[in-house]
Amino acid sequence: MRSAFHHSKIGTFFQAEPRLGNPYAGDQFLQRLLKRLLPAEIFADIHSDLMRLGKRIEDEIDPLGIECEMNPPSLNQTDPWGKRLDEVVTSRAWKRMKDISAEEGIVASGYERKYGEYSRIHQFAKCLIFHPSSGLYSCPLAMTDGAAKTLEVLKLPQYNEVYSRLTSRDPSKFWSSGQWMTERRGGSDVANGTETVAVKQTDGSYKLFGYKWFSSATDADISLTLARIVDDKGHAQEGSSGLSMFLLKTRKEDGSLNNIHVMKLKNKLGTRSLPTGELLLDSTDAELLSEPGRGVACISNMLNITRLHNTTGSISAMRRVILLARDYSMKRSCFGSKISEYPLHIDTLADMELECRAGTVLLFELVRFLGLQEAGKATEEEELIFRLLTPVAKLFTAKRSMGVVSEGLECFGGQGYIEDTGIPAILRNNQVTPIWEGTTNVLSLDMLRAVAKSRGKAFLSLQSALTRRLGNVVEKRKDLQPACDRLLKEMETLIEMASKFEVSEAMARARIIAFAVGEIASGMLLLEQAVDTESPTDLHAARRWIKNVTDVQKKLTEADPVESTNSFDMVFDGYLG
Ligand code: UCC
Ligand code: FAD
CATH class of the missing domain: 2.40.110.20 (Butyryl-CoA Dehydrogenase, subunit A; domain 2)
Structure with missing residues (x-):
């Protein structure tokens, strides 16, 4: 018998690799969400633009993103004679990414206001599919968007030229x-x-x-x-x-x-x-x-935009790893079956999908508010919720996406750990999202400051929006009453307990409060999606999410008393300094 392993032969089995495909076409949840949020004719326009961009990502942009990852920048500090140059050398692909960003209007589409109050939804949907293939060019674009927003708010005519460059579609004019x-x-x-x-x-x-x-x-x-x-x-x-x-x-x-x-x-x-x-x-x-x-106060105009981009980055990292892991699950066989046939593997993927969907609805709620605000149509309630949920969405999606992306790597087994598959880079790149633009703790405290500055009205606005909007959900589907009641009860408990806290106590519990707000708000938005689209998978997602919502009373009651030194002692047990 001839062995398959001799001379130059290296065996006959080669695992089919996961393929990305068109990242927009593969995201039916996003398509249904956009269809819900946009008037029909605007949706039709935006949908065809996103289909086109998705194809361009698959064919042209994703390979350039890989090229950026493989060719990191370097610094030429001096010339051979010691003269200072300070030249940052970037790759061809990185420079090309800047031009593509301008052509695609990744920033411009938010400011041209072609679709009025819906323009930001268009822009952020583009960012969502672009980010994981952009070789991190999405980072300068986020800051460019933040700078454009700051200039727009300041309305200083002497900076019109700068503003027009930041929001230009012409690569030869575009500035970051x-x-x-x-x-x-x-x-x-x-x-x-x-x-x-x-x-x-x-x-x-x-x-x-x-x-x-x-x-x-x-x-x-x-x-x-x-x-x-x-x-x-x-x-x-x-x-x-x-x-x-x-x-x-x-x-x-x-x-x-x-x-x-x-x-x-x-x-x-x-x-x-x-x-x-x-x-x-x-x-x-x-x-x-x-x-x-x-x-x-002035740079916070920029911060609030870049935090929305950070949220976008975290969600799109989840979506990217899910798209790849889902495809791989149909190609990889273990113990005689495709891994997609194992309910245990599907349950793992379903938890990942759920986090990604929850983050996506939260992001687009904020993006919707931003559009309304810029069109001068946001109510006071919407303004307060926007300020409250911006730090929450950033910290919530950043933190939860790290768990999802890490799980995603495991879905490929050992290959998920191998650099040249491109998969570990998703994890390495995403680890920055909880850190920059305000760490998880700092943004939890920022959320509390927003509540304090509004004298509690930010929380009450969220509560009244929940009551009204969940009421509409129940009107459409009576069987969702228990799920809606659960969310309202958690919000009520949260407000009741938080309003009794001393400042130091609230600060020590800021993370618990912020994550609870994130879970409750996402829960409402998933329910709305379910009743509006009548999609069985959207209904399943909403129910599955609400089953897992944290018991706020238990969590807050069981937290260490602020005056206790037990946790400090435990952390520093044996510390020699
Ligand atoms: O990390 C960076 C990365 C760049 C890359 C971005 C890529 C994005 C994603 C790409 C795709 C993946 S740039 C650096 C980011 N740095 C931070 O985020 C700083 C984190 N620290 C904070 O946020 C702190 O809370 C501070 C710095 C804002 C705290 O400073 P203060 O001076 O102690 O702040 P105060 O006293 O709370 O606020 C001063 C004023 C107040 O207004 P007035 O005086 O009218 O009451 C606040 O209400 O600023 C107002 N303010 C805000 N207003 C503060 N924060 C905000 C806010 N977020 N929104 C509205
Ligand atoms: P610290 O503030 O020292 O935080 C250390 C720890 O203390 C954190 O865990 C934090 O949560 C915790 N902590 C701090 N205060 C409190 C508190 N009151 N209560 C409880 N916990 C607390 N910055 C820019 O300005 N521009 C950039 O372009 C930029 N790019 C970056 C790129 C990368 C790749 C990275 C990693 C960072 C970048 N940053 C940038 C910096 C980034 O914004 C900061 O690192 C971040 O805001 C945290 O600040 P710090 O590093 O000083 O950490």
């Missing part, structure tokens, strides 16, 4: 933006962490001096940043009220850097295709955009 907030002392606590100072010049402009510790997309054309204005005596005010927001161009008219030194590129776990650098600002020309001392 950075967002430089983090310094060595702190990225969460920018009020105490910002050391950069701004010195006023006789022409009214400023020169910045400081060290920006994390700058994603170091190759951006402009950036928004924070700094402290110094007075005639060289003093600067400390804390948040000493911070102002500036706009700077990264290059001068002659193409040289604007007195910016790229000190190094970061060596990162993931997002390796993204040039993240440390920057020294040494007399960098900048212009004051905010009122002096209102830097944090």
